[in-house]
Amino acid sequence: MKRFAIPLLAGATLALAACGSEPAPEATEAATPAPTGPGPIASAAADNADLSKFLDVVRSAMLGGSLIAHGPYTLFAPTNEAFDHMPKGKLDKLSVPEQQKNLAALINYHIVKGAMDKAALTKAIEDGKGKAELETVEGGKLTATLQGDTIVLTDGNGDKAKVTDDGTEASNGYLYSIDTVLSPH
Template identity: 35%
Template sequence: MAAGIAFASSTAFAENPMVGGAAMLEDKNIVENAVNSKDHTTLVAAVTAAGLVETLASEGPFTVFAPVNSAFEALPEGTVETLLKPENKDMLVKVLTAHVVAGKISGADLMKMTMDNGGTYAFTTVSGDSLTAQVKNDQLYIIDENMGAAKVTIADVNQSNGVIHVVNAVLVPK
């Protein structure tokens, strides 16, 4: 454990952390691994409804902040159902791509950039929205444009096309 977050070792023999009761295999892509996580069924359904499966299965690399099912359940009642309607696909794509950053950023690198920058580090998602990493009490949080905070609960789940960091809240773009 480093800074209170489960960071995977960078050695060639390190295993990815388990996510949602499933092994996350480094030779599988983001979508192939996510579908096996019991904690990400809502996210997988949303990615499918948004038509983003092919994108997130592509070469990348991507850094994905992946909200767990309970994060979606914490949204106001009816939000997920509304976003999943075909007529709201553009809004759903915007929300989901606000969780994705181009490139592969490890948890350790994100922590270092944050600490080197006085405790916060701003970056841009593929949707064009801003996120800010912040360290509080040795925990890494990702802050959205509405000041909503998602705690990184599992960092450095390496994929063949990037990395997933599991978060406990949905990041909402403006």
């Protein structure tokens, strides 16, 4: 899956570099090293082999650029096993070109506006007296609750997904793995 994310990142970097208004440094100047730190959410997802099916779906929905350039946001990415537990044929039906809009809506339902680390998510749940309403990029709502130390997301259908990790910080937000594909309807 990295083979798709890396060229996508390289293309975005080249496109941004071509837009620069500063002249290139002269040969006698030392180049300033690139800042180090976390890359975009797409890179974090590409580094996680258990999210390869999610990245395939993102590519089918043509949303890869959003995971690189936009944000800040929090992405709850279903694991490969979560996709394996979807009703047989549902993902195939959504992956045809005519269903690209519905596939994009499904992915965008897993993206919440704003970057939230685990402490911020937990605090939002506690401040909401046991639940937090999270607005998705798709326009829907996810309800976050705690079961012990585990964050649980509930979609509009009442289906639940457990957050299976502590999250990965990215330059444009946070990435979490979840054990179920959530649905806006």
